[in-house]
Amino acid sequence: MAMSTMYPKFSTKTDGDNIIMEQKLLAKVSHLVLKKNVCTGCGICSEACPKEAIVLGLVGAVRRGAVTTEAPISVDPAKCSYCGVCVILCPFNALGLEVDGEPSLPILEQEGFPQYDITAEIDESKCNRCTICHEVCPNDAIIRDVPTFEGVDAADGAKRQAALTGKTTFVVDKEKCTVCGICAALCPALSVDRIPFYAETAKSLGDIVWDEKLCNACQVCALACPTEAIKVERAVESNKLPGKVTIDVENCCTCSWCEKTCPTEAVTIKKFFDGEISFNAEKCPAGCSTCVEVCPCNAIYLPSPASAVGMKKQKEAVIAVNKDLCIFCGACVNACPSEDVIRLKRTEIRVKGPETDLFKKIAEKLYVPRTSKVRETFGHVEVKKVE
Numbered sequence: 368m369a370m371s372t373m374y375p376k377f378s379t380k381t382d383g384d385n386i387i388m389e390q391k392l393l394a395k396v397s398h399l400v401l402k403k404n405v406c407t408g409c410g411i412c413s414e415a416c417p418k419e420a421i422v423l424g425l426v427g428a429v430r431r432g433a434v435t436t437e438a439p440i441s442v443d444p445a446k447c448s449y450c451g452v453c454v455i456l457c458p459f460n461a462l463g464l465e466v467d468g469e470p471s472l473p474i475l476e477q478e479g480f481p482q483y484d485i486t487a488e489i490d491e492s493k494c495n496r497c498t499i500c501h502e503v504c505p506n507d508a509i510i511r512d513v514p515t516f517e518g519v520d521a522a523d524g525a526k527r528q529a530a531l532t533g534k535t536t537f538v539v540d541k542e543k544c545t546v547c548g549i550c551a552a553l554c555p556a557l558s559v560d561r562i563p564f565y566a567e568t569a570k571s572l573g574d575i576v577w578d579e580k581l582c583n584a585c586q587v588c589a590l591a592c593p594t595e596a597i598k599v600e601r602a603v604e605s606n607k608l609p610g611k612v613t614i615d616v617e618n619c620c621t622c623s624w625c626e627k628t629c630p631t632e633a634v635t636i637k638k639f640f641d642g643e644i645s646f647n648a649e650k651c652p653a654g655c656s657t658c659v660e661v662c663p664c665n666a667i668y669l670p671s672p673a674s675a676v677g678m679k680k681q682k683e684a685v686i687a688v689n690k691d692l693c694i695f696c697g698a699c700v701n702a703c704p705s706e707d708v709i710r711l712k713r714t715e716i717r718v719k720g721p722e723t724d725l726f727k728k729i730a731e732k733l734y735v736p737r738t739s740k741v742r743e744t745f746g747h748v749e750v751k752k753v754e
C-alpha cells in the first residue's frame with residue numbers, strides 16, 4: 368500500500384479520566400488531551416476552534432453525573448488541526464496539546480496567538496494565613512503551605528504557641544516558692560526538680576523547671592500558685608502564622624471567591640472576561656437547578672425563601688447569580704434546559720500578546736450575546752444568539 372494512503376491516521380482513545388485525540392503523521396504524532404472531569408462544558412473551545420472540530424455534548428447531564436461515559440464536549444480527531452487554540456483559551460486548563468510526547472503549543476511559540484492576561488495574587492504582607500480562600504476556591508487553586516498546629520485540623524500538629532513569633536519569660540521568685548508542685552501538676556511545660564525530703568530540714572526544697580517550647584503563656588501556673596511566686600510574660604513580635612499562601616495561576620478560574628472572602632483584603636483577582644449575565648427567573652422551572660450544579664464558580668444559587676410577611680405581593684425569585692463571582696464562561700447557558708432563562712454577554716476578553724486576525728475572529732464569536740439553548744440532539748447543543 369502506498370505511504371500516502373496510510374497517513375495521516377486519526378484515532379480517539381480513553382486513558383482513565385483523559386480522552387486523547389491522536390493525529391499520526393509519518394514523522395510526527397500530535398495528541399489533544401481532554402481532562403474529562405475538569406471540562407465544564409463552557410463551550411469556549413467549541414466556539415474558538417478554527418476547524419469546527421469541537422461540539423458540545425449533553426453538558427447538563429454529564430456535569431450532573433447522569434451520563435458518565437461522555438465528556439461535556441467531543442472532538443473530531445480528523446477535523447482537528449492540533450493548533451492548540453482551544454488549549455490556550457480553555458479557562459479551566461481542561462485541554463492539553465502534546466507533540467511527539469512533549470507538551471507543546473507551536474502557535475504560542477510562533478507568536479500567532481495571545482494568552483489570557485489574568486491577575487491572581489496574594490499580598491503576602493497582608494495575608495494572615497487563615498483558611499478561608501483554601502476552603503472557598505472551587506478549583507483547588509490555593510496552595511496553603513502553612514505548618515499544622517494542634518487544633519481542629521490537626522490534633523497532633525505543632526504546639527499552638529509556635530504559631531506566633533514571640534518571646535515568653537518565666538520567672539520564679541525563689542524566696543516565695545515552696546516547691547509545692549501545683550504548677551507542675553497543671554502544666555506539661557513545668558516540672559519539679561526536687562531535693563528528697565529529709566528529716567533534718569523537714570522542708571520542701573528544689574527547683575521549678577520550665578520548658579519554653581511547651582509554654583503558651585496561659586498564666587494558669589501564676590494564678591494557681593499559692594504564694595504568687597510565678598510571673599509569666601509574653602511579648603508577641605509577629606501575629607502572623609509561618610508559611611505562605613499562594614495561587615496556582617494555571618488552575619485559577621478567576622472567579623474571585625478568594626478575593627471577596629479574604630478578611631484582610633490580601634487577594635487581587637482580575638478575570639479572564641468581563642460581561643453581563645441575567646436570569647429571567649419567571650421562565651425558570653423551579654427545582655431544576657442544573658445551572659447551580661454546572662457552574663464551575665459556584666456563582667449561581669437558589670435564593671433563600673422569604674418569610675410570608677416579607678414577600679408581600681412579590682413573587683419569589685427561584686434562581687439568581689452573584690455577578691461578582693461569575694466569570695461569564697457560559698456553562699450555565701449551555702446546560703440550561705429552558706429557553707431564554709439565562710442571558711449572557713461578554714464585553715471584554717483580557718489577553719496579552721499579539722491580537723492576531725485569528726484571535727480577533729474568535730473574539731467576535733465569543734462576544735455574541737447568547738441565551739439558554741433551543742436545540743439539543745445527542746452530541747450537539749446550539750445556543751440561541753440574541754441581540
Ligand code: SF4
Pocket residue numbers: 487500503504505506507508509614615618619620621622623624625626636
Ligand atoms: S479566583 Fe477563584 S479559582 Fe482563583 S484562586 Fe481564587 S477562589 Fe480559586
